[in-house]
Amino acid sequence: MTSLNLNIEEGSIVVLIGPSGCGKTTTLRMINRLIEPTSGRIEINGKDVTHGPVAELRREIGYVIQQVGLFPHQTIAGNIATVPKMLGWEKQRVSDRIDELADLVGLEPSLLDRYPDELSGGQQQRVGVARALAADPPVLLMDEPFGAVDPIVRTRLQDELLELQARVGKTIVLVTHDIDEALKVADRIALLNVGGILEQYSPADELLAEPANQFVEEFVGEDRSVKRLQLRTVADIPFHRGPVVAATDGVATARSIMREYSSEWVGVTSQNVFLGWVHGEDLQDGLPLESAPRSVPAAQVQPGSTLRNAMQIIMTSHTSAAVIDNGGLFGGVVTLELIRASLEAETGP
């Protein structure tokens, strides 16, 4: 491997990804010195840990592998307690910590006295994470942690990892071969090429919007614009009212708004709750807007929906717009044009 220089910010999730032979796993295992680097330095929190007692170093770093490697001869509780016991914690502290971790990773307490072979793949993975976090290490290394479970469980574990990180804020280095997984969980992605060459090291959106070279472009895939849509939510788009009026505004206002937007439809709200879309032909002068026949249900999205979801919903709606439902209240409108415009804006945070 060629030399590698990587600076990982505390409390962030960095994903190492690349084709086979790029050395992503090797790099990961050099951090806790399961593979000793032939030259160079590893620094954690400013301290040089390249030399010195290796067992002690590893007790300060959490390590999760794909097949988990739970000890078959110990209960789940025993497995989790491994490092704390090595560090000499008293029984009560260990026991409390186990309960805490079970809650943190979403493990039912009844499983604590079972043995690993009694658990499902997803549960075993959770135990692996709990075991790695047991002694509360500042750094967590994960080598393809979700590769051995089925896609449904994998998605759930990815979500749980993000929730976990929100609660504990560890510095996490994760290796994966799945670009979608990387895009989903990473704060920054380090894309490595064969031989350990670092091609790009940047946040997910930047990787997609501004690939550094052709290799990166090909690796992230041709549909990178669509992938970017998954990274942003509806809330990222500035508020846009669209052809929507309050019921009290009257038919005339409705007609003029429709002309302004060149829209066949007008949306009607009452007390800021969206009632539905009304077609221009159904507007009758002199009749209140509420009584006009409305098209419901309207295509709706949440502020937290990804732009990709929004795009999908808009495509299936006959009004070419989706209504943002902000806790029951009208939150604006989303159109394809708005989505496209947001991609052209500066790349995300």
Place this chain on the structure above:
Amino acid sequence: MLLGQAPVPRDIGVFEWLFDPNSWTGPDGILVSLANTVILCAVVVVVAIVTMVPLASWLAHTRRGEVSVSWTVTLSRAIPTFAVAGLLVPISLRSGWGFEPWPIFIALLLLALPPIFLNTYTAIQQVDPGVVDASRAMGYSETSVLVRVELALATSVMLAGVRVAAVTVVATEPIRAFLGGDGLGRYVRDGLGQNNDALVIAGAMLIAGLAGLTALSFRLVERFALPDGVRRLATTTTR
């Protein structure tokens, strides 16, 4: 006390005795004892083959008897042959059958049955079911399938089982001399009784030699007498 005196062995005596033609001839000679040993062991092995091979192949072919396999494994380890033979002597005598050869014969037979049974069973079991199916499909009768196909393919593993049985029997047969019988063990017995170290050593060498020769002969047969394709299928299941 763990240590006894260590007398100086009289090696010169050992080889002198072994190479003296007189030691070999005569009613007490090596040839007679050798014959006694070989005959008993051969009969034991043949009886074991004749009883176990049909039984094991039938069980394996019809896919029954999984339980019997694990039973055999456990039991075969637990048999203290000397004790069994010793137990059979009084019983045999009381029944008017004398103290030779039934007790030792039965005890040795019990030793020979497990390896032959186990190897035959697993050998037939391991035969590629695809080949068996193909032969059935081609119209072989069940017996033909068993004999022509399964047994033929299983031969090398079975032969290994027979080898193990034969070597074990030959190696254990010497206790016969201590139960009032004859055989190569008698020289160790006599040597111990007369305090004749050379005789003891010579006897031990004869016994070990025969056991080694038995093992070697079987291995040679396995190597050269089987068609190549069959031989390569062999993986010994017991040692």
Place this chain on the structure above:
Amino acid sequence: MIPLFGQAPNPIVRWEYFIDEWDQIQRALIEHLELTVYAVTLGLVVSAGLSAIALRFRRTAAPINGVTAFLYTIPSVALFGILVPYFGLSRLSAVLPLAAYTLLILVTNIVAGFNSVSPEVREAADGMGMTPARRILHVELPLAMPYIVTGLRIAVVSTVGLVTVAAIIGQGGLGRLILDGLRRAFWTPMTIGAVLSILLALALDGLILGAGKWLTPWAQRGRSAL
């Protein structure tokens, strides 16, 4: 028919013998037990060493297996006999061959046991910061236990059987009763010696089996499918 008990002049078992000679029987039993324990312990120690070498230096595995297998094939009468001129009719002449016969099964099983530990378990242990010593003692050894216990069972049971043969050099424990009875044409001790040695083998087998189960609680429940 065979009268098994009773006052006939030479029955299979004369019960008075059993009561009168209880001392002798007891001594034979204890001697048998002692020889078994010495031999298996010695065998275990040597096997542990050989296994460590075979596991650490992979290329020695085959030669070590070859040597232990070769020792196993030497007929017992021959091996006991050969030792007598050098060590006399002593316990050593009995214990050494008995220990030698256990090597094959013990080394095979110890090596198999340690080889059965999945590589990811070892990697996880290293990654968590276990020193190699701790990993071997706390992780690999417990996981190798089922194999080691099986090997011990087989070794103990076959040693009990072979100790009876050692009677030919005067160190046989219960085997001495058998030979004694044969010499005196007195069947009771023969029967008792034989039956007791079989019972002893079964008892020790059960004992080790029980100890093994107690040591490996995780291997006891049926696997549950989830």
